[in-house]
Amino acid sequence: xxxxxxxxxxxxxxxxxxxxxxxxxxxxxxxxxxxxxxxxxxxxxxxxxxxxxxxxxxxxxxxxxxxxxxxxxxxxxxxxxxxxxxxxxxxxxxxxxxxxxxxxxxxxxxxxxxxxxxxxxxxxxxxxxxxxxxxxxxxxxxxxxxxxxxxxxxxxxxxxxxxxxxxxxxxxxxxxxxxxxxxxxxxxxxxxxxxxxxxxxxxxxxxxxxxxxxxxxxxxxxxxxxxxxxxxxxxxxxxxxxxxxxxxxxxxxxxxxxxxxxxxxxxxxxxxxxxxxxxxxxxxxxxxxxxxxxxxxxxxxxxxxxxxxxxxxxxxxxxxxxxxxxxxxxxxxxxxxxxxxxxxxxxxxxxxxxxxxxxxxx
Amino acid sequence: xxxxxxxxxxxxxxxxxxxxxxxxxxxxxxxxxxxxxxxxxxxxxxxxxxxxxxxxxxxxxxxxxxxxxxxxxxxxxxxxxxxxxxxxxxxxxxxxxxxxxxxxxxxxxxxxxxxxxxxxxxxxxxxxxxxxxxxxxxxxxxxxxxxxxxxxxxxxxxxxxxxxxxxxxxxxxxxxxxxxxxxxxxxxxxxxxxxxxxxxxxxxxxxxxxxxxxxxxxxxxxxxxxxxxxxxxxxxxxxxxxxxxxxxxxxxxxxxxxxxxxxxxxxxxxxxxxxxxxxxxxxxxxxxxxxxxxxxxxxxxxxxxxxxxxxxxxxxxxxxxxxxxx
Ligand SMILES: Cc1ncc(C[n+]2csc(CCOP(=O)(O)OP(=O)(O)O)c2C)c(N)n1
Ligand SMILES: [Mg+2]
Numbered sequence: 001x002x003x004x005x006x007x008x009x010x011x012x013x014x015x016x017x018x019x020x021x022x023x024x025x026x027x028x029x030x031x032x033x034x035x036x037x038x039x040x041x042x043x044x045x046x047x048x049x050x051x052x053x054x055x056x057x058x059x060x061x062x063x064x065x066x067x068x069x070x071x072x073x074x075x076x077x078x079x080x081x082x083x084x085x086x087x088x089x090x091x092x093x094x095x096x097x098x099x100x101x102x103x104x105x106x107x108x109x110x111x112x113x114x115x116x117x118x119x120x121x122x123x124x125x126x127x128x129x130x131x132x133x134x135x136x137x138x139x140x141x142x143x144x145x146x147x148x149x150x151x152x153x154x155x156x157x158x159x160x161x162x163x164x165x166x167x168x169x170x171x172x173x174x175x176x177x178x179x180x181x182x183x184x185x186x187x188x189x190x191x192x193x194x195x196x197x198x199x200x201x202x203x204x205x206x207x208x209x210x211x212x213x214x215x216x217x218x219x220x221x222x223x224x225x226x227x228x229x230x231x232x233x234x235x236x237x238x239x240x241x242x243x244x245x246x247x248x249x250x251x252x253x254x255x256x257x258x259x260x261x262x263x264x265x266x267x268x269x270x271x272x273x274x275x276x277x278x279x280x281x282x283x284x285x286x287x288x289x290x291x292x293x294x295x296x297x298x299x300x301x302x303x304x305x306x307x308x309x310x311x312x313x314x315x316x317x318x319x320x321x322x323x324x325x326x327x328x329x330x331x332x333x334x335x336x337x338x339x340x341x342x343x344x345x346x347x348x349x350x351x352x353x354x355x356x357x358x359x360x361x362x
Numbered sequence: 363x364x365x366x367x368x369x370x371x372x373x374x375x376x377x378x379x380x381x382x383x384x385x386x387x388x389x390x391x392x393x394x395x396x397x398x399x400x401x402x403x404x405x406x407x408x409x410x411x412x413x414x415x416x417x418x419x420x421x422x423x424x425x426x427x428x429x430x431x432x433x434x435x436x437x438x439x440x441x442x443x444x445x446x447x448x449x450x451x452x453x454x455x456x457x458x459x460x461x462x463x464x465x466x467x468x469x470x471x472x473x474x475x476x477x478x479x480x481x482x483x484x485x486x487x488x489x490x491x492x493x494x495x496x497x498x499x500x501x502x503x504x505x506x507x508x509x510x511x512x513x514x515x516x517x518x519x520x521x522x523x524x525x526x527x528x529x530x531x532x533x534x535x536x537x538x539x540x541x542x543x544x545x546x547x548x549x550x551x552x553x554x555x556x557x558x559x560x561x562x563x564x565x566x567x568x569x570x571x572x573x574x575x576x577x578x579x580x581x582x583x584x585x586x587x588x589x590x591x592x593x594x595x596x597x598x599x600x601x602x603x604x605x606x607x608x609x610x611x612x613x614x615x616x617x618x619x620x621x622x623x624x625x626x627x628x629x630x631x632x633x634x635x636x637x638x639x640x641x642x643x644x645x646x647x648x649x650x651x652x653x654x655x656x657x658x659x660x661x662x663x664x665x666x667x668x669x670x671x672x673x674x675x676x677x678x679x680x681x682x683x684x685x686x687x688x
Contacts, residue, residue: 067486067664096488118486118664136490137448138420168391168420173451199420201396207419274395333669336662351627351657355669358676 013212016238017228021286023294031237037301043084043232044292044302045310047076050100051289052314053109054263056322057116061267065326069116070097074230074262077288078194080104081235085243086162091152093132093145093163098194101164102127109321114328120339121331139165139172142191146178149187149252160188160246168199170216171207182252183221189252190242191217194229196261197283201274217254229257230288262287333359365543371513372402372478372534375520376440378550380410383438386524389416390425390442399444400480400539422451426477430459433475438524443479446533447490452477453498460529461504473529476520481509481533482574482624483671486664493661494573494625499531500602500634506530506555507602511538511576515599517546518553526555535574555600558608564594567681568612570635571622572598575672579622582677593681601631606638610646613639617648618684624671627655649687652680 018034020026033039054073060066072079079100086092092101099112107127114122115134123133130148135141145163152159165175170193182189193213197204210216217224223245227238235257242253260283264271271280296302337344337352344352366374380386388403388410394417397404407415418425425441429452432439443449449456460473483492499507508523508530510516516534523530561576562583571579576597583593594612598604613619619639621632632653639651654672661670 068488115663116488118667120663134489136488137450166420171419171421171424173421173423199391200399201392201394202417202420206417268399273397330665333666336657336659336666336670340659347628348658351659355657359669 011215011218013214013224013226015226015228016234017231018233018237019228019231019291019295021230021291023291023298025295031233031240033236033240034233037296037299040232040292041296041301043080044289044296046084046104047080047100047232047289047292048307048310049314049317050076050079050103052311053099053103053318056318057113058263058267060113060322061116066113066117068266068268070266071263072097072099074260074283074287075194075196076100077232077292078192078229078235078257078259081232081239082162082164082192085236085239086160087243088128089130089159090243091130091132091145091148091159091161092128093141093148093161094134095138095141095164095166095169096134096136098164102131105131109318110325110328113322113325117325119328119331120335139169139174141165142175142178143181145191146181146187146189149182149189150185152188153185158247160190160243162190162192162243164192164194166199167193167195167197167204167207167213168202170213176216179217179220179222179252179254183217186249186251188246188249190239190246191252191254192239193254193256194259195256196259198261198265198271198275200265200269203275212256214254214256217252222252222254224254224256226256226258229259230286230291232288232292259288260286364545366513366546367540367543368510368513368516368534369400369402369539371517371546372520373404373406374546374548375517375524376403376406377409378548379521379524380406380414382550383524385436386438386440387414387416387432388440388442389418389429391418391420391444393417393442398442400536402442402478402534422448423455426452426455429475429477430455430463430473433460433473433529434463434471438474440476440478440524443477445491446479446481446495447493449477449479449495456499456505456529456531457502461502464528465504472527474527476523476530476532478520478532478534480536480539482535482537483661483667484537484574486667489663492664492667494623494656496531496533496601497625497629497631500631504528505602506600507533508555508600509533509535509572510599511535511573511597513544513546515553515559515597518551519555519599521550522552522555525552530555533573537574538577541577556603556605557600558605559597559599560594560608560612561597562593562595564592564616566592566616567618567620567684568594568596568609568616569620569622569677569681570596570598570609572601573624575622575624578672578674579677581674582681585674585678586681591681591685598635604634604638606635606642609635609639610643613643614646617646618681619647620652620654620677620680620684622654622672622677624656626658627653628658630655649684652684654680
């Protein structure tokens with residue numbers, strides 16, 4: 001066109017970071033919570049705990065004591081930021097590796113191990129009863145969060161639904177539908193895209209031609225922000241903002257947390273098949289714990305001795321949880337029937353009897 | 363000649379057909395560099411390039427729908443669902459379009475596509491990775507549903523499925539992906555779709571099954587033989603359309619039939635076979651038909667899953683129940 005054409009819409013996506021990879025502050029407008037060093041130390045300790053747990057779970061899988069396990073190595077800051085900003089009565093709808101969020105919300109490591117250890121009782125966990133359990137069919141949880149948010153809105157409850165989704169999952173119809181309905185109905189929904197660079201073997205750039213994943217919310221009319229997902233302070237600030245807006249009726253938000261999957265996709269995967277060692281090495285320099293430790297040490301709020309002592313405490317706690325998991329007896333055969341309906345219909349009851357009788361055969 | 367596993371037979375069939383028919387493309391999640399999470403498409407990217415071995419964005423609606431579009435425009439897509447439990451996002455496209463396009467357009471357009479998926483339980487996998495959902499598809503007019511149970515049949519039936527002018531759901535019993543090897547000549551010879559395979563001749567009882575349960579059923583036949591009972595074993599292989607004649611012929615001989623499948627019992631595909639026996643073979647039957655199946659529950663997570671799945675012992679017991687009637 002030769003003459004200028006009026007602009008119908010424009011958008012920008014901001015990128016939020018407070019702590020760089022070396023643990024140096026890059027902004028001087030620290031949010032209030034971040035001035036409370038004790039709280040930062042506590043969150044750092046929780047991140048370490050998650051990391052100790054993660055390594056232990058992989059070891060259990062390798063020795064045949066756990067089924068396939070999806071590690072969360074590298075995602076700790078994103079998860080702790082979500083967990084520590086949500087209120088107890090907010091609703092969390094995870095995919096399958098958001099352990100840092102869930103531990104903070106009261107889920108026990110032993111319950112998580114039960115889930116990956118092939119025992120349904122893990123999903124009947126000690127976390128909030130209104131939180132959803134692990135969701136393996138990618139993206140489907142986002143619409144559950146949207147529906148939960150609608151329930152809160154209808155009942156005029158000041159509660160927010162939070163879902164997490166991967167970079168791969170951001171391609172799913174369900175995810176995009178969730179954003180759309182949140183925008184259309186102004187729902188209290190916070191969708192966090194945990195962009196760890198990979199969806200199993202498929203790199204982020206193969207998912208979409210969009211420059212950022214955050215901007216997927218623009219089309220839905222949501223506020224969108226890209227954040228350094230390895231920076232606990234930035235992620236926490238972003239979550240605080242998103243939850244507050246949503247809670248006060250200002251609608252949903254999309255946060256793209258840029259992090260990196262430092263592990264294989266799951267214990268059934270071998271990432272060396274499809275990504276370079278160099279890429280992983282580079283990512284280790286940006287990982288979340290290292291920078292938080294450097295920052296805390298620069299404030300004289302944390303020492304190597306404290307780190308050693310805390311790690312020992314984590315190991316002790318995780319070992320006790322692992323033992324509790326390993327000592328859990330399998331459910332009886334009838335357990336596979338008992339939650340199929342609120343009340344078992346006669347024909348299913350008959351099958352249940354059949355199954356019990358078969359177990360007791362001589 | 364090389365001995366290959368069932369999954370290698372899948373790869374071999376895909377490679378043969380891609381080499382001989384340039385319209386064949388493979389698409390799905392992780393099918394490229396990674397060669398599929400089970401390695402069914404291993405090496406295809408190197409041989410045929412990224413235009414024909416397509417890593418899609420992670421979205422089953424996309425995979426289901428673009429497969430219909432590709433096929434309608436003269437390509438022969440072979441789409442992969444990473445697991446049978448993730449095919450549901452493709453259902454609307456499969457049921458509303460793939461299965462109907464020929465009928466809708468009075469034959470003007472068609473969907474010569476294959477949807478492959480690893481299928482079934484027993485590998486200690488997480489939730490949604492262990493389902494036997496074939497009956498969802500056998501109730502859809504216009505689809506073929508194929509479930510091979512050996513390397514040779516995987517090779518021959520996959521070739522036939524790709525060449526078939528209509529949409530085919532091709533389920534691969536993942537529990538026996540690497541169970542054993544056999545010689546499978548890479549000669550491009552397809553096996554007939556729509557026939558059952560008699561794997562073992564017998565005269566006392568007919569055991570009908572498909573997928574990974576073929577293993578337990580053959581073992582059950584061995585166990586019965588030790589007690590002097592002669593069991594005929596039929597691998598249905600193509601569930602839809604069903605070759606009932608082969609089953610009927612066997613039951614005419616034995617008068618007894620046990621149907622084995624790992625899907626839930628109610629409205630499982632065994633119910634269709636049982637109904638046809640009631641309709642066409644009632645007077646050939648000496649004993650009521652027995653079904654050894656999963657229960658009408660979700661397949662449990664893996665600590666209990668073997669208690670859900672049919673077993674050699676359950677099959678033997680069912681066969682003996684039919685033999686107790688005379
Ligand atoms: C609907 C569906 N399709 C496929 C899969 C198999 N699958 C499990 S994880 C995964 C990749 C997910 O990548 P991403 O969304 O980036 O999350 P990440 O695992 O990296 O956290 C795939 C394809 C699935 N679980 N659900
Ligand atoms: Mg990812």
